[in-house]
Amino acid sequence: MAKVLIVDDSPTETYKLANILERNGFSVLSADSGEQGLNLAREEQPDVVLMDIVMPGLNGFQATRQLSRGKETQHIPVIIVTAKNQQADQVWGERQGAKAYLVKPIDEKQLVSAITNVLN
Numbered sequence: 001m002a003k004v005l006i007v008d009d010s011p012t013e014t015y016k017l018a019n020i021l022e023r024n025g026f027s028v029l030s031a032d033s034g035e036q037g038l039n040l041a042r043e044e045q046p047d048v049v050l051m052d053i054v055m056p057g058l059n060g061f062q063a064t065r066q067l068s069r070g071k072e073t074q075h076i077p078v079i080i081v082t083a084k085n086q087q088a089d090q091v092w093g094e095r096q097g098a099k100a101y102l103v104k105p106i107d108e109k110q111l112v113s114a115i116t117n118v119l120n
Contacts, residue, residue, distance in 0.1 A: 002026050002048065002115070002119060003027040003029065003044065003045075003046040003047050003048075004026045004027065004028055004029070004046060004047065004049075004050060004115065005029045005030070005037065005040055005041055005046035005048070005049045005050070006018060006021075006028060006030045006031070006050045007031045007032075007034065007036075007049060007050065007055075007060070007063065008030070008051075008055070008081070009055040010052070013052065013081075013104070014032070017050060017081070017106065018030065020108050020111055020112070021111075021115075023108075024108075024112050029044055032055075033055055033056065033057055033058065034055055034057055034060060034062060035057055035058050035063075037049065037051070038058070038066055038067065038073075041067055041073050041076060042070075042073060045073075045076070046076060047119060048077050048079060048115055048118055048119060049067060049076055049078045051063060051064050051078050051079065051080050051081065051098070053084050053089070054083070060082065060093075061092060061096050064078045064080065064096040064097055064098050065096040067097065068098075069097065077099040077100075077118035077119070078097060078098045079098065079099060079118060080093040081106060081111075082101075082102075082104060083103065084103070085103045099118045100118055102114055
């Protein structure tokens with residue numbers, strides 16, 4: 001069972017994502033800030049990280065860059081999950097190391113497919 005870390009400052013979004021993931025057989029961890037997400041990723045070594053962009057403190061772009069370039073975490077794929085649907089944001093996310101970019105509201109099949117793709 002793959003372990004997925006959700007990093008999102010919205011309890012509602014975290015709840016929605018966690019429900020989808022658990023229904024599809026994933027184990028779920030969550031963090032409500034970029035800083036907490038980085039720490040949890042280092043400690044727990046999840047199989048994939050779902051990263052929101054707009055968060056107070058360390059934003060999702062900054063956290064993704066640190067995860068994708070850190071020795072302990074560079075092997076963990078990051079999928080950005082955000083309401084920001086501009087092409088420039090997607091390009092910037094990929095430059096920070098994100099392996100996929102999904103726009104909220106999230107479609108269950110699209111989410112599961114994206115996770116499966118980055119794990120293979």
